[in-house]
Amino acid sequence: MAKHLNNIKIERIGYWGVGIAKTDEGKKILIKWWALPGSVVDCIIKKNKKDYIEWHITKIHKYEAKYFDGEIFCSHFFSNVEPDLKAKTSIEKHKIWCGWCKWQMLSYPRQLELKQEIVEDCFRKIKEKPNFLPIVASPKDKWYRNKIEFSFWVYMASREGIESRWNLWFHKQWEFSKIVDIDNCWLISDNANSIFEYIKEFCFDSGLATYDQKFNRGFFRHLVIREWINTGQLMVNLAVNPLDIKDEKNLDLWKILKKKLEKDEFIKKNITSFVITYNDGLADIVRWTNISVENLIGDWYIYEKLILNWTKQENVESTFRVSPFSFFQTNTHWAELLFQKAINNLLEEWEIKWKILDLYCGTGSIGIGVLKAWIWNSLIGIEIVEEAILDAKYNAEINGIKNECNFIASPSEKVLNKNPEIENELNNIWLVIVDPPREWLHKNVIERISKLKEDNNFKLLYISCNPSTMARDVQLLIEKWFKIKSLQAVDMFPQTHHIETVGVLV
Numbered sequence: 001m002a003k004h005l006n007n008i009k010i011e012r013i014g015y016w017g018v019g020i021a022k023t024d025e026g027k028k029i030l031i032k033w034w035a036l037p038g039s040v041v042d043c044i045i046k047k048n049k050k051d052y053i054e055w056h057i058t059k060i061h062k063y064e065a066k067y068f069d070g071e072i073f074c075s076h077f078f079s080n081v082e083p084d085l086k087a088k089t090s091i092e093k094h095k096i097w098c099g100w101c102k103w104q105m106l107s108y109p110r111q112l113e114l115k116q117e118i119v120e121d122c123f124r125k126i127k128e129k130p131n132f133l134p135i136v137a138s139p140k141d142k143w144y145r146n147k148i149e150f151s152f153w154v155y156m157a158s159r160e161g162i163e164s165r166w167n168l169w170f171h172k173q174w175e176f177s178k179i180v181d182i183d184n185c186w187l188i189s190d191n192a193n194s195i196f197e198y199i200k201e202f203c204f205d206s207g208l209a210t211y212d213q214k215f216n217r218g219f220f221r222h223l224v225i226r227e228w229i230n231t232g233q234l235m236v237n238l239a240v241n242p243l244d245i246k247d248e249k250n251l252d253l254w255k256i257l258k259k260k261l262e263k264d265e266f267i268k269k270n271i272t273s274f275v276i277t278y279n280d281g282l283a284d285i286v287r288w289t290n291i292s293v294e295n296l297i298g299d300w301y302i303y304e305k306l307i308l309n310w311t312k313q314e315n316v317e318s319t320f321r322v323s324p325f326s327f328f329q330t331n332t333h334w335a336e337l338l339f340q341k342a343i344n345n346l347l348e349e350w351e352i353k354w355k356i357l358d359l360y361c362g363t364g365s366i367g368i369g370v371l372k373a374w375i376w377n378s379l380i381g382i383e384i385v386e387e388a389i390l391d392a393k394y395n396a397e398i399n400g401i402k403n404e405c406n407f408i409a410s411p412s413e414k415v416l417n418k419n420p421e422i423e424n425e426l427n428n429i430w431l432v433i434v435d436p437p438r439e440w441l442h443k444n445v446i447e448r449i450s451k452l453k454e455d456n457n458f459k460l461l462y463i464s465c466n467p468s469t470m471a472r473d474v475q476l477l478i479e480k481w482f483k484i485k486s487l488q489a490v491d492m493f494p495q496t497h498h499i500e501t502v503g504v505l506v
């Protein structure tokens, strides 16, 4: 196949915001990014893998007007649209290259329409025709993230080229080896933006260098901010390279910086917990196997509340302790909405409350929320990250349901296979919740919950951030003992192509 294709018309958008089109010979191709239905584009092969070919857009000739009805609000919006198209929008004025909010050219209602189509498209091939409920919008379409992660990086992209001045921000779209300096992010609150700017200045003024992955040297690596929406608590996690402070001069500079941070009134007033993660691993991630963590300010936890409004009850509040490496849903109001929707879809006709099995449970937010609000009998939660399980156990205690909960730190696929600790507890299960990471469920998990369904008439609540892998899992599950009751897309990440899906299988 040719490496370049011209004037290709995008037919529809699939999972991950990928444009789906056909070549003149009728061959299906997948094109990244900024493809929208009806767009006419030129593209080039970027990755030629065994199972798929990835095409990238080199030029957009035409957008369908219907899919250009939004307002570009961020000055860092990246788009590779052609100049004549730019003239029709305010894109011309805009700067460069942040790839987060790729869907700003679409109004929020149009984004929701596309997301509904994406989810339905992913489930097109499964044998049973699902009952799709209408997509649920995020309560906010901006300033909704409660967690953000920035990278310190040596090479910064500028309009004119590459500057070798160190800085701190997001990686550049298409070129991971560079970052883009951005003065404000629309996905986090003004407060989180100002804390980011404040800490950044301290780091810049410290005399310590930024980490350079090429040579595994330099000090500052990542800055993670978590800001809880219902409690207002805020955590800063500054990840640094401990190898760099083996040098005495750098160690002194670090001691001075730490003192300044500890004493600073603004920091003391606005930051509930400030942790330092010492990470000497090569990978560009905050958490490495061999890290150590120091508490600079406050505890090494922050607390968030989930306020759930059930159909049959008053608001019920649950509190969750979350430590630096435990997962918590990134859009708190969305999580409240999602859990409510999921349980309402599930529970209309339920009278008896029995056991819940919560696989991939994180800090226990959904299981504990449900158990507390509905006073169910008991909960078994399984999660791979040990700190998250410690948080979950503590959360059960502070929510007054310690005796009803059993949280186990283990991969779900292992613990479900002949583990005497839970084998007996798996009788009389009424609800199984699965909320896995982006990959599909492990085959052991599918087999075990299918086997369990033979003897227990439970419902399965499947929450997924990847409708494509979820569709494959649902197909396998309905080949065994399950039927689809409902599927519903719930939008957690406005301005992006990401989407969550909730399925109820009975």
Ligand SMILES: C[S@@+](CC[C@H](N)C(=O)[O-])C[C@H]1O[C@@H](n2cnc3c(N)ncnc32)[C@H](O)[C@@H]1O
Pocket: 327, 328, 329, 359, 360, 361, 362, 363, 364, 365, 366, 382, 383, 384, 385, 388, 410, 411, 412, 413, 435, 436, 437
């Ligand atoms: C999408 S999060 C859901 C967390 C939780 N349900 C919540 O709402 O906060 C997925 C979770 O699965 C955990 N995880 C990843 N692989 C796992 C595995 N093999 N077994 C159990 N848990 C796993 C992750 O650490 C993460 O906490």
